[in-house]
Amino acid sequence: MAGTGCKIKLESVSKSFDDKIGRTAVLDEISLNVYENEFLVILGPGQCGKTVLLNIIADMEQADSGTITFDPQSSGQTGFVFQRYALFNWKNVLKNVELPLKFKGAEKEQRQNTAMKYIEMVGLKGFEKAYPSQLSGGMKQRVGIARAYASGNDIILMDEPFGALDAQTRYQMQDELLKIRSKEKKTIVFVTNNIEEAIYMGDRILLLSNKPSKVVKEYVPDLERPRKNTSSQFMELRDEITANMDLAL
Amino acid sequence: MYNEKTRSVGMKVFLNVSGLLMFFGIWELVVALGLISEKKLVAPSAIFMTFIDKLTNVVPDGNTIIVHTLTSLELVLIGFVLSCLIGVPLGLLMGFFKPANRFFTPIFEIIRPIPPLAWIPIVIVVLGIGIQAEAFIIFVAAFVPCVINSYTGIQATSKTLLDVAKTAGASKTQLFFKVGIPSALPMVFTGIKISFGSAWATLVAAEMIASTVGLGFMIQQGRNAVRPDIVLLGMSVIGLIGAALTGLLSILEKKALPWRNLK
Structure with missing residues (x-):
């Protein structure tokens, strides 16, 4: 499982956007730690600001307030996997x-x-x-x-990397990613809106609310890998997270 | 080998050729049947005879068709190449760097609506009569599409791709050369093709500036000498060469952008 070193520390990170209807708060004082070599899943309903959070960590967007601190041994740079591939x-x-x-x-x-x-x-x-x-x-x-x-870079951020794939390919890619990860340890922050994917992949899951997003709950699935989405513990956890997850607006 | 692919290629060629044959066939027939007098419209076969004749005959315009054609080609290429050399970089800079955009756009927007022909009087006064003045008119015609397409192309660079490069540590110059320009290239090529079309189409007008040689001049002389066959020959050569060079540009485009049109 995850090492104990803290790779990234977010403290009270907030972000709002101006749009036609006024000012929309997207992230509301989000604090979280990302530990070395863990597979952290950030789970939340669609449009809740997960991507914005990831972009802020990757320095592609600036937070309005709050701090992001990287482990001094890390370069502070991240590898990024985009939902829409973003290939040249x-x-x-x-x-x-x-x-x-x-x-x-x-x-x-x-x-x-x-x-x-x-x-x-x-x-x-x-x-x-x-x-x-x-x-x-x-x-x-x-x-x-x-x-x-x-x-x-020793930190890799993944923004709904399998969101654009069909279901079959998606399952395949989930296994593929776990296999890759077992070959080479990296700290991974993985954003998704899919509860099953979160439980299947994550060492730790942080559940975000609708915007303005806050961290609602943390789950550490105590399930043996490879996880089976038909096992009773898997389904229990899925029901529990479902009950706590906001519906996408 | 007969399969779907060869069949569709054969079909394409057949349609291309039959379209041309029908066009020239009807034209030939209209003249042969006397629907339009031969003094007004000359049949394609007669134009071809004039072409053979003009390979060696310098009457009525003082030069052979070869000399006229080469002179016109040179003129168009000078104007066209200059417009690409200046227009493409300018459009790319304007589209990518905001200060360049603010600085150049107002000037460009004022120059853009002026038709190339409106420049003729002032150009004659400033540059005199000759190839410089003619090339300038062609340059103006070709310049605008070069700038606009390069500008639009580079502005459409994906923000995500720029982010990819930025997070990988690319400098602003690298973003321009490694991300902006390659992603703008398809549009730049479209601009270059449109520019070439405008340049070639402006030829006759540019050669109205007291030329003594060139396809445009030949057409003018043919008109004065009441030689519709000369006029139509000039038009035909302009059409054929224009189509051939546009085709050449399309081939160049495919070679330069091998990643497009892949299966």
């Missing part, structure tokens, strides 16, 4: 995975070796020269995961 259409798989290293100024050979390692790990060996438009949704997201791992 004009680059092949290899070049897409290499990209974060390229911007960091890594040597070509080292870049390629690292990229190839992760392309192999996500099961895309043989597709290095393919362009994103030639890949299925599941394969695109494998590229997305490889890219996040290849970035070399």
Whole structure:
């Protein structure tokens, strides 16, 4: 299970947006810790601000107030897996995975070796020269995961990474991700609105409310892996979380 | 081999060719049947004969069709290439960097609605009569679509892709060159093709500036000499070369953007 070191510490993080109807508070004083090498799931109804929270951690958006502190041993940079893959259409798989290293100024050979390692790990060996438009949704997201791992950052943020996939591919990718994770430990923050996915994947689950979002509850599923979504404990936990989860507005 | 693919390719070619044949066939027939007098409209076969004749004959406009064509091509290419060299970077900068946008947009918006032909009098006064003035008119015609398409293309760069690069530590310059420009390229190419069309279509007007050679000049001379075959020959050459070069640009586009049109 998770190590004890705290990788990211969020304290009273709040965020609002101005829009046509006025000011909407999205995050309301969110405090949470992300521990080293854990698989933390942030679960909440649609539109509750989970993505905003992740973007703030990734420094793609700024919080209005509150602090985010990274473990001093961590670079403070994160790998990011996007729901809509966010691949560069004009680059092949290899070049897409290499990209974060390229911007960091890594040597070509080292870049390629690292990229190839992760392309192999996500099961895309043989597709290095393919362009994103030639890949299925599941394969695109494998590229997305490889890219996040290849970035070399020890924290990976995943924003509903399987949300755009069909149900069958989604189950497959969940297992794939757990397999990848067992090969190489990383600290993962995984956002989803799917309760079963949260229980299936997470070492720890934080349940968020509708916006303005707060952390409502924390769950630590005491279930043996690989988890079975038909086991009685799984279903009990699912019922309990369902009862506590707001409906999406 | 007969399969779905060859069948559809064969069908395409058949439709292309039969469309052309019908167009020229009807035209030929209209003249042959005397529906329109041969003095007003010349049949395609007669235009072809004039073409053969004009390969060596310099009457009535002082040059062979080869010289006219090469002169016009040179003129259009100068104006067109210049407009790409200046218009594309300008559009990309305006679309990506806000200060550049604020600085250039008002000037551009004022210049944009002015038709290229309206420039002729002032251009003759400033640049005199000659290839510079003619090339400038063509430049103006080709410039606007270059800028607009590059501008629109780079503005449509996905914010998420920019975020990907930003979180990976890309600098603003890297964002421009590695994310903005590649994602704008399809639109830039469309702009270049439209620009070429405008440049070529402005040829006759540009050669009205006291030229002594060129396809536009040849058409003018044909008109003065009451030679509809010369006029139509000039028009035909402009049409054919325009279509061929646009096709060439499309091939270049496919080579430059191999990741598009993939199965």
